[in-house]
Every structure is written in structure tokens, then in C-alpha cells.
Amino acid sequence: MDGKPATRKGPDFCSLRYGLALIMHFSNFTMITQRVSLSIAIIAMVNTTQQHALSNASTEGPVADALNNSSISIKESDTKAADFGVILVIVVRTVQGMAQGMAWTGQFTIWAKWAPPLERSKLTTIAGSGSAFGSFIILCVGGLISQALGWPFIFYIFGSTGCVCCLLWFTVIYDDPMHHPCISVREKEHIVSSLAQQPSSPRRAVPIKAMVTCLPLWAIFLGFFSHFWLCTIILTYLPTYISTLLHVNIRDSGVLSSLPFIAAASCTILGGQLADFLLSRNLLRLITVRKLFSSLGLLLPSICAVALPFVASSYVITIILLILIPGTSNLCDSGFIINTLDIAPRYASFLMGISRGFGLIAGIISSTATGFLISQDFESGWRNVFFLSAAVNMFGLVFYVTFGQAELQDWAKERTLTRL
Incomplete structure (x- = not known):
């Protein structure tokens, strides 16, 4: 489906499908705030527990004397509490990852039947930008909620938003x-007519063999791998990089640490609008738009990352580059990230799950490699980290530009059964 289908203009921003995009935006907002709020609350929870223990020890007379004479026992209990906290976080994170992973990939199954081809970029980026916006909000207000109301209210507030989200979804x-x-x-006719060329019947067995040998699909997978490689490094090591090189503890400034996320949310939405504008005006072919935004989303962050070691003495320029990296990187949302809806809409959810798996693998490898390199020598280590990230991005970009397609693949088409 490389061409642009000529479909009658349907209702736009007041339509139901844009309402669904806003609900999915709220869903992604809720999922990321619940994930990050756990990290914020667990720190406040541990600090509060330790303060209560010290307070009790200083006000109970004989008990305080016993505790002061048993420092080893206190340290052992603190260690056990810390170990329990780590185990609890791991369990909750695992459950969150399983549930939210299904929720995120399931959205692409919805868009396969709801998003007209000329509006896919806009609808999916409106929905997907909820994650970046949620990160911005939770970093701004999470600590304030914990200090003003207490750490349980972080769960109360963002848990309640999850309940509201579920109600809207159902x-x-x-x-x-x-x-x-x-x-x-009118809207129903517009959507159905625009998707008339796509299969709508229930799918049969997943064509694993055909998928494994499909180069356009591998181009998407490697695009995800490259995209998550650099993004994970920036989001994971951002406080360390700023505090060590510029002597500014970014963790003390929630607004500053959240700026990359608001930039990412803005670029995601603007990129989707521009991509569909180019398609609706017949300015570019579908595959050209996908490759253009993939190129921008992989090339621009690489340039910013490579430039970082050379401007480390400038606080302002460093912050600008750190904001631009996740911002420009999210232009990929209008490129290979939604490309599965073009080449295999019937299997979009399944393929998005695999794509996210490649992204998670990239995040694990890049985080480990970054930790090792900067532990050897901080300045030269970071320079090697950024050069390596740029090389990974360029490899993914070249592979996608070479083998990426936007045509509906043969193995994803509906098969008509005939009897001889």
C-alpha cells in the first residue's frame, strides 16, 4: 500500500476516532505516571520509615538505650528492609511491564481498524505522546505530592487516574x-472506505517463517533497536552526566529534568501532523514519508550526541542538546514505529510486541555498555558512548532506508480459500 488512497474527507478533530486517540493518550499518560511514581514513592517510603525508626529510638527511654547499644542489629534490619523493598519493586515492575506491554501493543490493533491511512501518523502520535507528557508531569509534581501530602497519595492520585482510564476504555x-x-x-463510511483494501476477517496462524525472512520487517526491528539504544542512555544517565560534568544536580530540579519529555511530546505530535500533511497533499509517497521521518529521528539525535563532548563546558548548549535528543528522536514515531500498520495491519499488535522486545534488548545492552565505559574514564568514556550510539543509529538508519517498505506484504494479505 505504497500509494495514497483517494478517500472522501471525513469529520476531523471533532470525530470519534480523535476522541479515541485522546483516550489512548490518557492511557499512555496513566501508564507512564504509574511506572515513574513507583520510583519516586519508594524513595520517600524508605526515608519516612528510617525517620520514624530514629524518632522512636530517641523518645522511648530504655528502648532508645537498647537500640543505641545494638547498632549492628539496626543495620541488619535496615538491610533486610532494603532487600525487601528491592524485591517488592522488582515484582511490581514485572507485573507493570507485562500488563502495560499488552496495553501498549494492543493499541495498534485498534488503529489497524480505526485509522485511515492518511491519518495514521496523526492519530498514533497523539496517542503515543501521552507517555512523554506523563513523564513531564510526574517529574514535576511527584516529589511535591510526596512532600506535601505524603508518599501514599502518589499511588492514590495516579491509581485513581488509572481507574478513570479503565472506565473510559471499557x-x-x-x-x-x-x-x-x-x-x-459519515465517519463510519469514511473509515470503512479508506480501509477497504485491508483485510478485516479473523486471522489464521501467524506466518512466522514469512516474517523471519521479511527484510522490511527486519528494517523495522533494527530501527527500534537503534532508536531505543540512544534514548535509554540519555534517559537513564541524564542526571549523572549533568551533575558530574556541569556540577549541577539535575535531580534537585524536577522541571529541568522533565524538559526533554515535554520536547519529546511536542515533537511527536508535530511530526505526526506534518507527516500526514505531506501525504494528504500528495507531496510525498508513503514510503518516502516513513523513511524521511525515520532518517530525521535517527540522524538528528546522533548529531546532537556526538556534539555533546565538545560543548561540555557550556551549560546552556549542553542542556539544549540533551533536550533535543529525545525530542528529535521521537520523529521516528511517524517513521518505522508505525510502519507495521502499513505492511501488516493484521499482525500489528504482535509485531509491535516483537519490536518493543528489540528496543528493550537495546536498552539493556546500551545501559550496560555505558556503565562500563564511563567507569573506565568518565570524559573519554562518554565520548566513546556517544560515538558508539551514533554508529548504532547510522546502522539502523542505513538498513531501514535500504530495505524499508510501505506496501502490504504478501504474507499479511487475506487468503481466499477455494475448493477444487
Whole structure:
């Protein structure tokens, strides 16, 4: 489906499908705030527990004397509490990852039946920008909530938003526009006619062999690998890089540490709008748009990363580059990240799960490699980290530009059964 289907203009921002995009935006916002709030709350929880222990020890007379004479026992209990906290965080993180992973990939199954080809970039980026916006909000207000109201209120507030999100999802989201009770006839006809060339019947067995040998699919996987490699490094080691080189503890400034996320959310939405504008005006072919935004999303962050070691003495320029890296990187959302909806909409959810797996593997490898390199020598280590990241991005970019496609693949087409 490399060309641009000519479809009648349907209702735009007041339409139901844009309402679904906003609900998914809220869903992604909720998932990321719940994930990050756990990290914020666990620190406040441990600090509060330690303060209560010291307070009790200083006010109970004989008990205080016993505790002061048993420092080893106190340290052992603190160690056990810390170990329990680590185990608890790991368990919760695992459950969160499993549940939220399914929720995130499941959105692409919805868009395969709800998003007209000329609006896919806009709709998916509106929904996906909720993650970056959620990171911005939780970093700004998470610490304030913990200090002003207490750490349990972080869970109360963002847990409540999750309940509201579930209510909206169950009442408003439907599998396809044909069965939605509130959709207008005009919008239904617009969506159905625009997706007329796509298969809509239930899929059979997943064609694993065909997927494994499909180079356009591997181009998407390697794009995810490259994209997550650099993004994980920046988001994980941002406080360390700033505090060590510029002598500024970014963790003491929630607004400053959240600026990259608001930049990422803005670039995600703007990129989606521009991509669909280019398609709707017949200025570029679909595959050209996908490769253009993939190139921008991999090349621009690489340039910024390579430039960082050479401007380390400038606080302002360093902060600008650190903001631009995740911002420009999210232009990939209009490139290979939604490319599975072009080449295999029937298997979009399954393939997005695999793509995210490649991204997670990249994050693990890049974080480990970064830790090793900067432990050897900080300045030269960071320079090697950024050069290596740029090389990984360039490899993923070249592979995607060479083998990426936007045509519906043969193995993803509907098969008509005939009897001889």
C-alpha cells in the first residue's frame, strides 16, 4: 500500500476516532505516571520509615538505650528492609511491564481498524505522546505530592487516574467502527472506505517463517533497536552526566529534568501532523514519508550526541542538546514505529510486541555498555558512548532506508480459500 488512497474527507478533530486517540493518550499518560511514581514513592517510603525508626529510638527511654547499644542489629534490619523493598519493586515492575506491554501493543490493533491511512501518523502520535507528557508531569509534581501530602497519595492520585482510564476504555473503545453505537454514519463510511483494501476477517496462524525472512520487517526491528539504544542512555544517565560534568544536580530540579519529555511530546505530535500533511497533499509517497521521518529521528539525535563532548563546558548548549535528543528522536514515531500498520495491519499488535522486545534488548545492552565505559574514564568514556550510539543509529538508519517498505506484504494479505 505504497500509494495514497483517494478517500472522501471525513469529520476531523471533532470525530470519534480523535476522541479515541485522546483516550489512548490518557492511557499512555496513566501508564507512564504509574511506572515513574513507583520510583519516586519508594524513595520517600524508605526515608519516612528510617525517620520514624530514629524518632522512636530517641523518645522511648530504655528502648532508645537498647537500640543505641545494638547498632549492628539496626543495620541488619535496615538491610533486610532494603532487600525487601528491592524485591517488592522488582515484582511490581514485572507485573507493570507485562500488563502495560499488552496495553501498549494492543493499541495498534485498534488503529489497524480505526485509522485511515492518511491519518495514521496523526492519530498514533497523539496517542503515543501521552507517555512523554506523563513523564513531564510526574517529574514535576511527584516529589511535591510526596512532600506535601505524603508518599501514599502518589499511588492514590495516579491509581485513581488509572481507574478513570479503565472506565473510559471499557465504555468508549470498540474493536472497529462498524460496531460502535455512537459513531456517525459519515465517519463510519469514511473509515470503512479508506480501509477497504485491508483485510478485516479473523486471522489464521501467524506466518512466522514469512516474517523471519521479511527484510522490511527486519528494517523495522533494527530501527527500534537503534532508536531505543540512544534514548535509554540519555534517559537513564541524564542526571549523572549533568551533575558530574556541569556540577549541577539535575535531580534537585524536577522541571529541568522533565524538559526533554515535554520536547519529546511536542515533537511527536508535530511530526505526526506534518507527516500526514505531506501525504494528504500528495507531496510525498508513503514510503518516502516513513523513511524521511525515520532518517530525521535517527540522524538528528546522533548529531546532537556526538556534539555533546565538545560543548561540555557550556551549560546552556549542553542542556539544549540533551533536550533535543529525545525530542528529535521521537520523529521516528511517524517513521518505522508505525510502519507495521502499513505492511501488516493484521499482525500489528504482535509485531509491535516483537519490536518493543528489540528496543528493550537495546536498552539493556546500551545501559550496560555505558556503565562500563564511563567507569573506565568518565570524559573519554562518554565520548566513546556517544560515538558508539551514533554508529548504532547510522546502522539502523542505513538498513531501514535500504530495505524499508510501505506496501502490504504478501504474507499479511487475506487468503481466499477455494475448493477444487
